[in-house]
Amino acid sequence: MHTLNYIMALAAVSVLxxxxxxxxxxxxxxTIVDSTTSKSQPKSEIPMQLxxxxxxxxxxxxxxxxxxxxxxxxxxxxGDVAQNWAILKNxxxxxxxxxxxxxxxxxxxxxxxxxxAKEVNPFTDVRELQxxxxxxxxxxxTEADEKTTGPASFVIADPDGNPVLVDQHR
Numbered sequence: 001m002h003t004l005n006y007i008m009a010l011a012a013v014s015v016l017x018x019x020x021x022x023x024x025x026x027x028x029x030x031t032i033v034d035s036t037t038s039k040s041q042p043k044s045e046i047p048m049q050l051x052x053x054x055x056x057x058x059x060x061x062x063x064x065x066x067x068x069x070x071x072x073x074x075x076x077x078x079g080d081v082a083q084n085w086a087i088l089k090n091x092x093x094x095x096x097x098x099x100x101x102x103x104x105x106x107x108x109x110x111x112x113x114x115x116x117a118k119e120v121n122p123f124t125d126v127r128e129l130q131x132x133x134x135x136x137x138x139x140x141x142t143e144a145d146e147k148t149t150g151p152a153s154f155v156i157a158d159p160d161g162n163p164v165l166v167d168q169h170r
Contacts, residue, residue, distance in 0.1 A: 048124070048129060048132065049111070049123060049124045050109035050111060050124075050129070050166065051109050051110045051111040051112055051113050051114075051120065051123060051168075052094070052109065052110040052113040052114055052115050052117065053094070053107070053108070053109055053110075053115070054087070054094035054095060054096055054108045054110075055094075055095055055096070055105060055106070055107060055108065056095075056096040056098055056102075056105065056106040056107075056108045056165070057095060057096065057097055057098065057105050058098060058099075058101070058102050058103060058104055058105055058106075059097050059098065059099050060099065061099065062081055062084050062085070062086060062097055062098075062099040063081065065097045065099075066081065066086050066088065066097060069088050069095055069097070070088070072090065073090045074088035074089060074090040074093075074095060075088065075089060075090070076088060077089035077094065077117075078117070079096070079097070084098065084099035084100055084101065085097065085098045085099070085101065092115045094115065096108065104162070104163055105162070105163075106155075106162075106163045106164070106165050107158075107162060107163070107164045107165070108164075108165045108166075108167060109164070109165070109166045109167070110166075110167055110168065110169060111123050111124055111125065111126050111129060111166065111168045112125075112168055112169070112170050113169065113170075119170065125149075125168065126144050126152050126153060126154065126166055126167075126168035127144050127146045127148075127152065129154075129166055130143060130144050130146070130154050130166075131146070133156065138156055139156065139157075140154055140155070140156055141154075141155040141156060141157055141163065142154055142155045144168075150168075150170065151168055151169050151170060152168055153165060153166060153167040153168065154166050
């Protein structure tokens with residue numbers, strides 16, 4: 001019977017009320033209250049806002065790698081091949097090529113940036129992301145100094161050992 005009351009209450013919401021809701025509501029946990037027990041249970045949460053995503057590839061030959069990805073339609077977006085790094089872009093897809101800078105490929109997120117490396121406001125600071133992940137029991141390879149502001153980064157590893165870099169540039 002409680003389910004029927006819930007459905008009837010939803011049906012009573014007018015179209016005018018629904019259309020006046022914000023298009024992009026603020027990110028917050030959604031809690032469902034079971035009316036039979038009055039207990040709150042988190043139903044779902046808005047995902048973490050990690051910023052721009054790219055994959056950083058550890059390459060053996062920067063020039064050969066750049067030529068290969070250009071054949072796939074990627075164009076230069078940043079970097080300096082003379083310094084053994086290049087950023088390539090195809091649509092919203094970004095690949096970083098890095099020769100001799102690290103051993104493994106890295107999943108990279110840039111809080112505060114969109115896929116065009118333009119500033120996004122508001123954004124979740126890397127230190128806040130770090131606190132949220134620590135609260136969930138995630139282990140860190142390196143940590144951002146929580147006493148600082150501005151640019152900072154941390155590294156975590158997924159269950160298969162793949163490094164994940166969260167690198168804030170502003």
